[in-house]
Amino acid sequence: MKYWHSFLLFLGAFLLQSTVLNHLSFFGVTPNLVLSLVIVLTFLYDGYHGVVGGIFFGLIQDLCFGEILGIASFGYFIIGLSILYVKNLLYQDNVLSMLFVTISSTLSFHLIYWAVFFIFKGHYHFLFMAKTLPISIIYNSIFTISYYLIIGKRLEKNPKDRYV
Amino acid sequence: MKWFREHTRLATVIGVFLSLIIIIAVSFVNKGNNSWLGRKLEGGITQVQEPLSDAGNGVSNGFSGIFRFRSVLKENEKLKAEISKLNQQIIKNRLSELELQELRELSSSLNYVGGDRSYNHITADVIALDGSNWFNLFTINAGTKDGVKKDSIVVGGDGLIGRVLEVGNDWAKIISLIDENSNVSFQVSRNLQLLGILSGDGKGSLKGYMLDPEASVGEGDMLLTSGIGIYPQGIPIGKVSSVTLDTDSLLKTLTIEPVVYFKNIQKVTVIIPD
Structure with a gap:
């Protein structure tokens, strides 16, 4: 994967998320495509696509919608780094590891976001964050799993030759 | 310097981490004041978002219109009833508007400094x-x-x-x-x-x-x-x-x-x- 490919993917995800996907929100929860892309690109590919894209588009996201710049970016950065580390411990060819990574990353992203906001504004309630968490996890898992099943598997022409 | 050359990855990670924290802190202090670059960037992004959002609105309104035509009909009836109610309200309000104008004239003749913005x-x-x-x-x-x-x-x-x-x-x-x-x-x-x-x-x-x-x-x-x-x-x-x-x-x-x-x-x- 080339860096401008991942840039285009992130750009598309960001634009869709802020405009069209708001109409698909369920109980007021919109799928977080940028986070899903950070997870997928870091977990499935070599290199730092997910981390770099996450930092850059996190900043743009904050610029457009955040009150304080850099929070989403910080969250994506930490998530990307953790996945880079965990990736070597998990078996990448299994859907369940994808699911596990998605669930734990969404959970930690929400926790990081809440923690930073709590430090700076001290105003947001933990339960308010926790309420949107289950639907967020389901939405993000649907995206990452379908990406894994549809695109992720086709990248290796002969998946079994991978370790030869 | 030698340490940096030996630990490039660690140094980059620490550098990015620290700069993100600095960005958060600085933007917290200058809340609501975007830089020139930020304003230009956001202006550019909104140019793309506007047509996309329009398209999304159109599609979702079309779909929900098809699937919820019963509730739309019901809403239509409700709105018609509301319009007739509002029309009556307008007539009443016009009367009190005249009254208000009279009172305003009165207050200006008394040199009253009001919050009349x-x-x-x-x-x-x-x-x-x-x-x-x-x-x-x-x-x-x-x-x-x-x-x-x-x-x-x-x-x-x-x-x-x-x-x-x-x-x-x-x-x-x-x-x-x-x-x-x-x-x-x-x-x-x-x-x-x-x-x-x-x-x-x-x-x-x-x-x-x-x-x-x-x-x-x-x-x-x-x-x-x-x-x-x-x-x-x-x-x-x-x-x-x-x-x-x-x-x-x-x-x-x-x-x-x-x-x-x-x-x-x-x-x-x-x-x-x-």
């Missing part, structure tokens, strides 16, 4: 919504070229939405009432003498208290802005959903259900003081 209105479309699922910040397609200023008031068809947080040439970023720590003073529409103060409660709703702990306020009372502070008088804010007397502070505290459903806003009106 006039306002301009602009209607704008919401072109992008925050995707973080927590906050209700959104971007509209009107900016300084239409006269929108920082802290202009934004209302919807139902009532008060919030205020302008940041503004560019042809876009403005709106922060909703429920995301704010700052206080808004209100009055109860049933009895305009009853005043209180409310703010966001951090759980997606509003909380407030009455200035007079013995004020008779009950569930279902409509709250309006009182005209004290930046918000002009008489804009609906929300309905009281519960009242409790705090025995420690001896204050009557309220939880308030906002009249606006913040997750589905498509058109807003910006009120600009002349």
